[in-house]
Amino acid sequence: MKVLVTVMPKVGVLDPQGKAIGHALAGLGFAGVGEVRAGKVIELEIAETDAARAKQLAEEMARKLLANTVIESFRVEVA
Amino acid sequence: MKVLVTVMPKVGVLDPQGKAIGHALAGLGFAGVGEVRAGKVIELEIAETDAARAKQLAEEMARKLLANTVIESFRVEVA
């Protein structure tokens, strides 16, 4: 079962990368770009057939390793 | 309008980060983790109300800047 863990900087945490991307887009002539946030996505193959259990497992992985909850929030989707 | 651009290493392209995450998860005792791929996600606010046009715009941004299409593929979702 494929699971997607998306990790984003928390609101209030500096996101220099997102900011720089916003700048660069403006520099390339893209108008009307507002806030930009840059995060990570981790795609996992899990040997699990139950979606709820897969989700629970991935959430545990996110809390333990994939996200640093001091600065990041995460969400899990089962594909 | 909020748009999400997800950028992943192309199939067949080595993903050292995904590999290391997979190792680490196994080391933490998570069994049954198969392939792991690590990518980026960029969340953009676009001043655009038409979903199709927003998507098209984001795709152009991805091709021009957000993804390195030599080694990465991307997908765009309008939130």
Add this chain to the structure above:
Amino acid sequence: MTTSAPLPALLAPDRAAQLAAEYGLKPDEYDRVLAILGRTPSLTELGIFSVMWSEHCSYKSSRVWLRELPTKAPWVIQGPGENAGVIDIGEGLAAVFKMESHNHPSFIEPYNGAATGVGGILRDVFTMGARPIANLNALRFGMPDAPRMKRVIDGVVRGIGGYGNCVGVPTVGGEVNFHPRYNGNPLVNAMTVGIARADRIFTAKATGIGNPVVYVGSKTGRDGIHGATMASTEFSADAEEKRPTVQIGDPFAEKLLIEACLELMATDAIVAIQDMGAAGLTSSSVEMAGKGGMGIDLVLDDVPQREAGMTAYEMMLSESQERMLMILKPGREAQAEAIFTKWELDFAVIGHLTDTGRITIRHRGALEADIPLAPLESEAPLYRRPTAETPKQPVLDPATIPDPVGLDKALLTLVGSLDLCSRRWIWDQYDSMVGGHTARRPGAADAAIVRVEESLDQGGNRALAMTTDCTPRYCLADPEEGGKQAVAEAWRNITATGALPLAITDNMNFGNPEKPEIMGQFAAAVRGMAAACTALDFPVVSGNVSLYNETEGRSILPTPAIGGVGVLEDVAQATGLALPPGLDLILVGETRGWLGQSLWLREIAGREDGAPPPVDLGAERRNGDAVRGWIRAGLVAACHDLSDGGLLVAAAEMAMAGGCGASLDPGPAALPPHAWWFGEDQGRYLLAVANGAGLLRAAAAGGVPALRIGRSGGEALVLPGGLAISLAELREAHEGTLPALMADTGMQAS
């Protein structure tokens, strides 16, 4: 040939001939394949011949010329022919080094191209048993306003840093030039220097019938397989999946591989070892068996694979990174496996040595290749391609070239120009200090200085001095003088730190060798290099050739990049270029005001012509030996060689490095001032010494031309006549260029 042995699945003759052409084999080369095999080849066999006989692996155009380079000296332990050169640096220690190009991949994917270039050269060095202690590079970019070029510059610099920083090998030096002739073909040459015990050098010579062939490192994927694979109808599956993919560097895996290999090398389990570089498993297995006069049987099912359904052809041609092939002593597999498992790397026995003199490859129960090794090497194509001499350019008379702007404006323009501006923006992204032994980092001396930890451990304080050099515009105007100059400048840069230059590696970057004028450049450059190496006792111990550097028929400037290594017995003797106050400035060497091909001529007068400055090798040697002697006698507080930009640029560089100005005396009346201050005559140094008169006496006694040209102190460079250029102004011009150019390239995600 009749044989009862089974045959691999052979290609149909027409198909084989067609594929051979697609893979780059010329018709007569393919005829030789047929003669060696006595039959048509299998797909895997054809792949092996095509990569082994490629320019890159066989040096078919360059070998006849490279033979002219001097490669011997009493301190040379291993000259060209192994993975890297080895020299004796005293105390039972050896320096192992080599330079290699990754030009084409760096243009396609700058970050990973440059990163894997660094990874590849590191493997060439630690495969010999050496711990890498320093990386350097030699970079040539197109003009920053050329399409894509800023992205290339940014990606290459990040890639070199990304890889070197992560593996923990300091990047301590390099050089960069910009020229429109590199717009479509930048050059990325990477050099690694390592240290081994002189009596513990590992080589690629496989011996011992039955000995296991062991694969270690990362898994094999479809990275970098010959693009021609695509055209092959054998692969009917999803075309996207089968497309050759760009190699991605994994410096973390490399770091583990270094530690694991060195740990195993500390035992006596290894018979031979070779990294899987270009043409991966093919070249490593063929070369190891070939060097030992052995045969080798491989079973590919046991190769660690990253992707499903890989064919024998793909595995043999894959250029996946961070992999090594070893021959172990019998029964040592478990000991070795334990070490690689500890470092979380793949380990697999994939075959054994035989006495057949052939390489056989099996996969899924089928024979895929069976090739006699001796003719694969001895029958490899070798060309003496036609050459055409580069026409000589006239020697320019400085009196006929007026100065349009004045010395002060010219100086500010020059120190801010692309080829002379500060490289700080680059080296600030490279960890130059990791290891704790970098005594002179980039910008601090003419060569980088790194102490040898093994020397410290045994009570010594020995250090290596390292540099990369080449002046391509000289090489274009006169490849022979340019080749000479590149070697001489490397020797001079090492000398200027007080170190004794010992040997070089080279990276010959040229255009299409099938054009006589390009092959002529190559031959002439080798001639010049050979003359300088001989005169300076500075032999070539390793090197690399990169040809076909052309886009749309226009070749790059001929660029024989030189990497030089020297030794300092005591790191405390190292001299840098930072100018202290209150000292006499002494110019060593003869100045004729040579403006031909100078940067002043290009940047100020807008001309790129004339003969380049000749190198008088006798004077070079005499001047350098004298300067080194004075440094070692403790007479010299700072020293800088004179190269691009000439005397005034050198003085400005010393002033900026030391945060100290100087007042300068007028030059000889016979020369126009701009020729005196900006001419690029060779074999010269600028010294800061406490006792100028004493030094001039010593110089006169040794027949060395020397002149006092000023005194250090103050906050400005004061030109004859009183015109002052403040250090602040100089710094702004010098430091501002690259940051301003690259300001808008910061958003790349990694």
Add this chain to the structure above:
Amino acid sequence: MQAAIVVFPGTNRERDMALALRRATGRKPAMLWHRDTELPAGTDLVVLPGGFSYGDYLRCGAMAAQSPIMRAVKDFAARGGHVLGVCNGFQMLTEAGLLPGALLRNATLRFLSMDCHMRVERADTPYTHRFRRGQVFRATMAHGDGNYFADPATLDELEAEGRVILRYATPAGEVTEAANRNGSARGIAGIASANLRVLGLMPHPENQVDPAIDGTDGMPLFESLAETLASAA
């Protein structure tokens, strides 16, 4: 002093650190492996050195913080042991929860390898008593993720408790934006635990311990430690 340096896969400044500790104490530190589960008997200092543990993939120090040895390091710290984390080691300390906050990507979005200057905010700690308060010293920095972040409440608490030990400053000792190249909150270069025995800092004082290499600006830190631990023993 009985120092132990922990080596993780990808650690690369462990030998630099060993050189510095040897210079300060005359003794070779023990080298521990990340899979070890206990510290050698008598260990009185654990050092988490710089480098790229696990390639710095995912987040710097995140995977190392989960290593078996870290359990023992946490116990050791809880018993009042001295733990020094430099660069990647500082990142591990925050990831393991031994120090608050996190280290984000440098504000420049580039790896920064250069000299920096740090002002000593407290000279009454086990790591800094050979400095004067307000003294500025030079060190190498070499990192891509050294941008110290904590929420304002945590920052205020750190300041109030006197746990900000080192700040980026000009050579003259002024804390300015220009001196703070990686963009750290309040110019923070190094912080300590409440008992002042766990110290994390981004720059590498271990690279400035030899006059023949790059000066001895970093020596007082190691001498402080050596003295502290010698008198404790």
